[in-house]
Amino acid sequence: MSLFPPSLLPPSTLPDDLVLRPLHTEDLQLGHLDVLSVLSPTPALSPAQYTAIVQSMLARPDTYYPLVVFSPSSNKILACATLIVERKFLRGGGLVGHIEDVAVSQLAQGKGLGKVLVVALARLAESLGCYKCILDCSQDNIPFYEKCGFYQKEYEMVQYFGAAKKSQPTPSATSTAAAPEPSKPANL
Numbered sequence: 001m002s003l004f005p006p007s008l009l010p011p012s013t014l015p016d017d018l019v020l021r022p023l024h025t026e027d028l029q030l031g032h033l034d035v036l037s038v039l040s041p042t043p044a045l046s047p048a049q050y051t052a053i054v055q056s057m058l059a060r061p062d063t064y065y066p067l068v069v070f071s072p073s074s075n076k077i078l079a080c081a082t083l084i085v086e087r088k089f090l091r092g093g094g095l096v097g098h099i100e101d102v103a104v105s106q107l108a109q110g111k112g113l114g115k116v117l118v119v120a121l122a123r124l125a126e127s128l129g130c131y132k133c134i135l136d137c138s139q140d141n142i143p144f145y146e147k148c149g150f151y152q153k154e155y156e157m158v159q160y161f162g163a164a165k166k167s168q169p170t171p172s173a174t175s176t177a178a179a180p181e182p183s184k185p186a187n188l
């Protein structure tokens with residue numbers, strides 16, 4: 001089963017031997033988690049656990065748009081990325097697209113697949129009515145996202161929780177100094 005209708009996607013610019021399509025429920029067997037592991041720790045999931053995650057996404061309609069590049073000849077997922085659509089109170093209840101978890105399997109990197117995914121998800125965000133599309137990335141990946149039509153604006157802030165808190169660097173002396181007066185909210 002597809003996580004969203006393929007008809008929502010812009011025409012694919014991939015070579016004929018590759019398929020750009022929504023994630024399928026069966027993609028666990030096609031190496032989806034192996035691809036994600038190039039990005040962040042991705043422990044194995046049982047089919048039941050994978051299906052439960054898919055079901056939780058399907059239970060939030062119009063929100064999750066996971067996209068993959070599939071190679072029929074190798075029967076493998078080569079790359080993946082997800083668009084998440086957020087409803088705002090501002091901008092008259094506007095929509096913001098967030099691109100997350102962009103990953104291309106090691107052997108398939110540098111062949112244009114990442115760009116195809118990111119550009120397709122940005123076009124999808126636009127066609128779904130988002131007024132902007134945003135993402136977080138490392139400094140090293142800024143040139144890649146610039147090639148996909150994005151530009152740099154503002155900074156990412158993060159707090160980790162539970163076991164993931166080990167990933168959080170110790171705050172520097174300057175950042176633990178007396179907190180400044182809260183600033184006025186920006187004009188959004």
Ligand SMILES: CC(C)(COP(=O)(O)OP(=O)(O)OC[C@H]1O[C@@H](n2cnc3c(N)ncnc32)[C@H](O)[C@@H]1OP(=O)(O)O)[C@@H](O)C(=O)NCCC(=O)NCCS
Nearest residue numbers: 039102103104109110111112113114115137140143144147
């Ligand atoms: C970053 C990543 C998604 C890029 O995907 P990719 O398929 O290898 O990149 P593409 O081949 O689509 O590159 C598109 C363009 O960006 C350029 N590019 C890609 N990565 C780049 C980098 N780190 N620095 C400079 N340029 C880069 C390519 O040269 C290409 O340029 P061109 O269009 O002029 O030929 C992929 O390398 C990856 O999965 N890396 C590990 C996980 C990761 O960091 N994910 C991003 C999380 S924010």
